[in-house]
Amino acid sequence: MKKIAIIFGGHSSEHEVSINSARNIFKAMDKAKFTPVLLGVSKQGTWYSINEKDFETLESINDSKMSESNSVTLIRSQSKVFCLNLQNQQRQELDCAFNIIHGTNGEDGTMQGHLKILGLPFVGCGVMSSAIAMDKEVMKIVMSAAGIPNSRWVVLKSHVPADFDQIVKQLGLPFFIKPANAGSSVGVHKIKSKDDFAAQLKDAFKYDHKVLAEEFIDGREVEISVMGLNQKPEAAVPGELVVKHEFYSYEAKYLDPNGAEIVIPAKVTPEQTEQIRALAVKTYEALYCDGLTRVDFFLKKDGSLTVNEINTLPGFTKISMYPMMWQAKGLGYSDLINKLIQLAFDKNDFENKLNLDFRS
Ligand SMILES: Nc1ncnc2c1ncn2[C@@H]1O[C@H](COP(=O)(O)OP(=O)(O)O)[C@@H](O)[C@H]1O
């Protein structure tokens, strides 16, 4: 029986979403094949082993409320990977990790690097694609080099004064600003006038020293799930987020229960569906994704597509679009989880075929 570490929590604004996703992954995992091992990372970055009973009602993980007797770390010894309890020194061997921590230290390549150094196969994208996708500027540079349509942009840095008129000259008005490394729409603003600009830019710089100004794209928000090794990606059925606010802001995402309506399949023509699937696969290949990714587009009135962003660790709650778009393709939640775990082992086997002794 393979032991799968489900790793959740973390310090991003999606800490609670991650716990919710983990609970669904835990329930859906095929227990005849896999034994789940629950590992929660606190908002402060400490790892804990969580028992199944506590997990049922767990809302958030904070060091102040956790017992040190449950604190654990991952170690490698004698070519095996273990979860080690730091107090009683008990250890449990692991075969694979299903990391579902969103954002910083979960989705940006750092966790992937940690697991890679340990030599533990893991679900999802590797170090490079995770890091590329996390930084919106680097993501756009790679997409542009591959000929993937995306909005025009200007990079703003906190130590260089921003020139509003120059940005308007390049991008027009309105335009969007967003922190290069963030998520959940935090620090994202639609700029309509010079008056708003200074305050909203200040807010965006709270989350990153690098902010992107982007041309405004007037389009419907459609997305699609992709998974597979980079050589063999598969796309699901596209979905649409019909946003009821001016844009898909933090308020629309998390505070207003009616902020957006999910429509799956998206109401698009069969030709558009194929275009969305093909462009998603092209994006996946270009960014060297090799696990799973959700690709988000704007579908403009003239029918053309612009890629907005990709998410290498989208939500896995029951109402998250990633699993729902697979469901629409005939792949149920449990089958999806089992397939992603199998893919982690397949990727590991594929990588191990290389003779790494020649890499210096
Ligand atoms: N260039 C743009 N044109 C129009 N709307 C945009 C643009 N960029 C972002 N938005 C709106 O802001 C939302 C959040 O921006 P996004 O880049 O997806 O950041 P996040 O990573 O926080 O989700 C999008 O879903 C969309 O509603």
Ligand SMILES: [Mg+2]
């Ligand atoms: Mg987004």
